[in-house]
Amino acid sequence: MNRAELAASYTDALRNYIAKASESTLERAYELGRQAIESGLSSTDIVAAHHHALRTLELALGSELTQGRKERFLIESLGPLEMTRHGYIQANRDLQRLFEEISERTAELENANYELESFNYYISHDLRTSLQAVLGFSRTLESHFGGELSPAAYRCVEQISNGAGQMAELIDGLLSLAQIGGARLERRPVDIDALAHKAMGQLETQLTGRKIDVVYEDLPLVRGDPVLLERLLVNLLANAIKFTGSRKRAKIEIGSFEQDGERIIFVRDNGVGFDMKRARRLFGLFVRLHSAEEFEGTGIGLALANRVVARHGGRIWAEAATGKGATFYFTLEKAKLSSPHST
Numbered sequence: 001m002n003r004a005e006l007a008a009s010y011t012d013a014l015r016n017y018i019a020k021a022s023e024s025t026l027e028r029a030y031e032l033g034r035q036a037i038e039s040g041l042s043s044t045d046i047v048a049a050h051h052h053a054l055r056t057l058e059l060a061l062g063s064e065l066t067q068g069r070k071e072r073f074l075i076e077s078l079g080p081l082e083m084t085r086h087g088y089i090q091a092n093r094d095l096q097r098l099f100e101e102i103s104e105r106t107a108e109l110e111n112a113n114y115e116l117e118s119f120n121y122y123i124s125h126d127l128r129t130s131l132q133a134v135l136g137f138s139r140t141l142e143s144h145f146g147g148e149l150s151p152a153a154y155r156c157v158e159q160i161s162n163g164a165g166q167m168a169e170l171i172d173g174l175l176s177l178a179q180i181g182g183a184r185l186e187r188r189p190v191d192i193d194a195l196a197h198k199a200m201g202q203l204e205t206q207l208t209g210r211k212i213d214v215v216y217e218d219l220p221l222v223r224g225d226p227v228l229l230e231r232l233l234v235n236l237l238a239n240a241i242k243f244t245g246s247r248k249r250a251k252i253e254i255g256s257f258e259q260d261g262e263r264i265i266f267v268r269d270n271g272v273g274f275d276m277k278r279a280r281r282l283f284g285l286f287v288r289l290h291s292a293e294e295f296e297g298t299g300i301g302l303a304l305a306n307r308v309v310a311r312h313g314g315r316i317w318a319e320a321a322t323g324k325g326a327t328f329y330f331t332l333e334k335a336k337l338s339s340p341h342s343t
């Protein structure tokens, strides 16, 4: 209904009401008000239609048109607008209350975050320092006084060093994980091919004595945080290197393909793999599918990889079978920056 239609309907309805004031003619006024709201017309439009109708009818009806009747019809037609106004006021109050609740929650979260930061600070400084002392002294005991210790005492000292070393690794892993959650995410063009080579370079020490064919294929340019993406690749590649340890000739493939308009990057290996039935919480913290005797590790790497991918708005998943290698796939929200290139 536009303004002209409202004015015409209003004149008609008012005429009927003046001819016979009844529930149904008042109901028509109410209906007009409701339609005016639905069509986006305002109370001013209704009042204008009312004035227009009165001017037309006054000439035709003269004294039949009493003040009371005019007003009643107008009030009735403004009823829905009044209700809507009340609705808005109520909605505004609800929004205000919600806003206050959110502000309170934000303050609580900020507080919790602050506590977490203090905890991290404590871990990285005080706890790490004490641990270094344990490590340092047990190593001194081993190297300087090893000869004076009985074999049983020597084994105890060895256990202390190993335990402290593992704990230091765990603390470093947890700190990295916390840093990824808190760090500001940069979004820059990143060449995954160059980054994969760089990540492999970081893992050089783990390649000594190993025969590994590494294939880099169709790796794209993406938009993302180069530091975080490097950590993601380092973790996936470190796993690929570690879990192919028993292979005479290991093969690691880093590639990508497009599916449903999405670029999917993957790291594939021909290592020991794992049983998919046991991999439900694979990306959870401290989840390990192989024992520490078989393969060393803290179970933080994939949790870290998962967090990096999540922070980019992407997904990560795996496909594997026992004894048949594993493939880790991931997407990054804006992985379609340009077409892939081969090396």
Ligand SMILES: Nc1ncnc2c1ncn2[C@@H]1O[C@H](COP(=O)(O)OP(=O)(O)OP(=O)(O)O)[C@@H](O)[C@H]1O
Pocket (backbone or CB within 6 Å): 173, 235, 239, 240, 243, 269, 271, 272, 273, 274, 282, 287, 288, 289, 290, 296, 297, 298, 299, 300, 301, 302, 303, 325, 326
């Ligand atoms: N490429 C892979 N092949 C076979 N199993 C894998 C592979 N990658 C991960 N896994 C399984 O998933 C588990 C979790 O991996 P994750 O990287 O989180 O921990 P980790 O390598 O054991 O220790 P960390 O990375 O913290 O040193 C591993 O312990 C292993 O059981």
Ligand SMILES: [Mg+2]
Pocket (backbone or CB within 6 Å): 235, 238, 239, 297, 300, 301, 302
């Ligand atoms: Mg790992």
